[in-house]
Amino acid sequence: MTEIVASNPEVREFKSYPPKPRKLTGSSIAILVFLTMCAAFVAIPLYVIIVTSLKDMAQIRFGDIFSLPEVWTLEPWRVAWDEVCSGVTCEGVKIGFFNSIMILIPSLILSIGLSAVTGYALALWNVKWAGTFLFILFTAAFVPFQIIMIPLIIMSGIIKVYGTVWGVAIVHAVLAMPLLTLIFRNYYKDIPSEIMNAAIMDSGSFWKIFGEIILPMSGNIMIVVLILQITSIWNDFLIGLTFGGIGTKPMTVILANSVITSRGEVTYNVDMAAALLTAIPPLLIYFVLGKFFVQGITAGAIKG
Amino acid sequence: MPCVEFRNIAKQYGRVTVLDELDLTVEDGEFLVLLGPSGCGKTTLLNLLAGLIETTAGTITIDGRDVTEADPKDRGLAMVFQSYALYPTKTVRGNLRFGLSSQKLDKAEVDRRVAWAAKLLQIEPLLDRKPGQLSGGQRQRVAIGRALVKNVGVFLFDEPLSNLDAKLRTEMRLEIKRLHNELHQTIVYVTHDQIEAMTMATRIAVMDGGVIQQIGTPDEIYETPANLFVAQFIGAPAMNMLKGTLKVAGDRVTAQLDEVGAELDLSGHAFASAPENGAPIVAGLRPEHFSVGQTAESEATSFALPVRYTEKTGGDATAFLNTKSDNGLLAVRVDPALVAALESGGDLAVSFPASRINLFDARSGQRM
Incomplete structure (x- = not known):
């Protein structure tokens, strides 16, 4: 007779094995x-x-x-937030904090939106000259910002966004596009072609497929890109300095000004506190989303 | 009225020609199976019909309408994919609804169709689940449901059962057959599995190398294969192929089959054209048409060959006999009860009725 009981895991008793000794080599x-x-x-x-x-x-x-x-x-922290002088205004780095938030949000929406749609189009639709376009985009990723800075300032002046939050956002979006587009394109390339074919037969609409099928599948990569962008936009100094107007200087610029403009004794404790205040937001994002960041980087295949 | 018509279809990728001068007509309400080995162009043909790839030349019409340049969504087709291709972030209900997104329907009609398809496929309890929470068979049902809700005239199936296990495959085969019987839609079904083709199709188109080798009912394909390729492709174990030479002497036509050491009497054979003396032929003998032992039937050819090994698959058994050529094998379907008595090396006497012989011209490969 066949022993059926033996294969039932609830009845079967497992031997306990001693843990293997870990060697320090x-x-x-x-x-x-x-x-x-x-x-x-x-x-x-x-x-x-x-x-x-x-x-x-x-x-x-x-x-x-x-x-x-x-x-x-905690006095240095209070002074740094509320009282430290940047140039002629002495209102602390908090002005910079709010300016940075004002810059961050439109920059994020613009840069991620633009790159995600471009990546989606290049990866999943038959775009003529897609390979050439990708090559040019990739080459653009190696051009240093400093080289194109002055022409960009003139161009942004012509379209009347120089010195506004939108000016800074547009420059961030354009500069981030090569890398982000490549990230999105490579992620979307892994979406099974049959899903795309099914969607083309079901709907056929570029935007509807993006919004209803592709975007909901992009959670992992969105978090990766979000962390990358929040960090780079928040930590940016040069774009904020050159494209931001008087009232739209980001926190990093305010911080630099306040450290430079100390009169008399250098208040190291206030400088350090101001630096830490500026560094906290990206750190917080890492702590909150770090787990997903690793998942997003390692997520390869999408199982349907 | 022809439902789907391919005329002079060609498809080239760069300099590689996959399909050329292909004509095919699918009648209304027909269950046509495109059958062939991997790389024979059957999936390419289906994708051309679906509009997922563009034709190089030729026209495709559906219901008399030229759709060669039409968008996939405007062709009035629904397709079921091999990997199911369900949208992973949508619920089953969302998947079915998205299937209707190109048709401008009001909400009540959408709900009515989703409910109808869910009931037909018995997936009502699954409507609020995500595809990841479904088993393979359930996913396949949802994929079929997403095609059904569209309420179109033509369904395309691209090897829909190849990802399922054997038991589920049998179940889904019956299910698809049942749906076809109930709904009478035209179905074009691509597979490399001859069992699927034989059990479901009303007509089979056997393809190889981008060319339709034969098109006919499953019985026609099985009983009277048009050429050597079809003969060898259909049937498991495959048809036995024995080379020989025709001898014509007056009314009497015979063929000497050296591999088995027997002479075939072909006087009763209905030749397509007058037999030619000395023509090389290939005689195709199906394993199940052999009978063990000598028969009294005068039209039968008998011979005895040593057994190499036997295979038993439950209710069936096949004996493989050594032929006289090097490494040649002859498969013979035998009664499973007999297998125990057969021993390797011992001779087995078999006979084959002349009426069952498939005769091919060895030079052209065509049926004679």
């Missing part, structure tokens, strides 16, 4: 040392910035940058 020690050095390279300056921003100037004057604060104070 020479190569794993080398890797650990290397990684620790890499981490320290970033972590030690970061530590100095954080502790300095929490000290008062009396302690900073002694010069021991590694010591912990004797008196813990």
Whole structure:
């Protein structure tokens, strides 16, 4: 007779195996040392910035940058946010924070929207000269911004967006397009052609297929691109400096101004606090979306 | 009235010609299966009809309307794909609805059609699930449902069952056949599986190398294959092919088959053209038409050959006999009860009725 019971996992008893001993080999020690050095390279300056921003100037004057604060104070942070001078205005870096948000949102929408649609068209539709276009786009990715900056400023003046939030957003969108388009195109190339064929037979509409089928399948890659763009737009200095008007300078520009324009004694603690305040938003995004970021980068195939 | 008509179709990719001067007519309400090995152009032909690829030359008409240049969505077709091609982020209901998105229908009509298709395919409990939560068979039903809601005259199937396991395949075969019987739509169905073709088709078009080799009912294709390719492609185990030479002496026509060491009496054979003395021929003998042992039938050819091995598949058994040529094998369907008595190396006497012989011209490969 066949023993049916044996194959039932609830009845069957499994042997317990002892865990295998983990060996610490020479190569794993080398890797650990290397990684620790890499981490320290970033972590030690970061530590100095954080502790300095929490000290008062009396302690900073002694010069021991590694010591912990004797008196813990948040005063430098308040001053940096509210009072520090940038040029002639003394309202802290908070103006820059709101300006950066004002720049970030239209720039994100414009750059991601433009690149996603271009990538979708290049990957899934029969576009004439698609290969040539992609090649030119890819070449454009290697042109340094500084080279085309002055013509761009003149052009943005002609279309009357120079010095506005939209001017900055358009420049961000144009400069991000080569890389983002390639990312989107490569992601959409992996969508099974039969899904696309089915959609062409069902609807046939370029925008309807994009909106209803393709966009909902783009969650992973959207998060990758979102993180890339938020970081690069927020951390940008040059575009904000050259294309932003008086009232639309991003946080990085305000920060630089405020550090440069200190009179008399250099208030290191306020500078450090202002720098940290400027760096926080992209960091937060990494912490919140980091998990999806890794998933998005590794997500290859889409299973239907 | 012809429903789908291909006229003088050619398809080239660069300098590679996939299809050339192809003509095919699919009648209204017909279940036509395009059958052939991989790379024979059957899927290309289907995609040309669907409009997913463009023709190099020729015209395609559907219901008398020239659709050669029409958009896929405007051709009045519905298609079921091999990988189901369901939209992964939409529910089953959303998938069915999207199938109707090119037709401007009011909401009530859309809901009515979705409900009708869901009931017909018994997928009502699944309507709010995503494709990822469905089994293979359920996904296939949804894919068929998405085609059904469109309420068009012509359905295209591109190897829809090849991703299913054997049991489900049998079930879905019956299901598709049932739908065709109930709805009477024209179906063009592409497959490389001859069982699917034989069981479902009203007509089969056997393709090879971009050319339609034969078109006919499953029985015609099986019983009277038009050429060597069709004869060998249809049937499992494949038809036995024995080379020989015609001898014409007055009214008496015979062929000497060296591989089995027997002489075939072909006097009763209905030749398509007058037999020519000394012409090389190929005689095709189906494994199941052999009978074991000597028969009293005078028209039968008998011979005995040593058994190499036997294969038993449940209710069927096949004995493979060594022919006299190098490594030649002759498949003979035998009674499974007999298999135990057959031993490797021992002789098996078989006979074959002359009326069942398929005769081909060895030079042209055409039926004689």
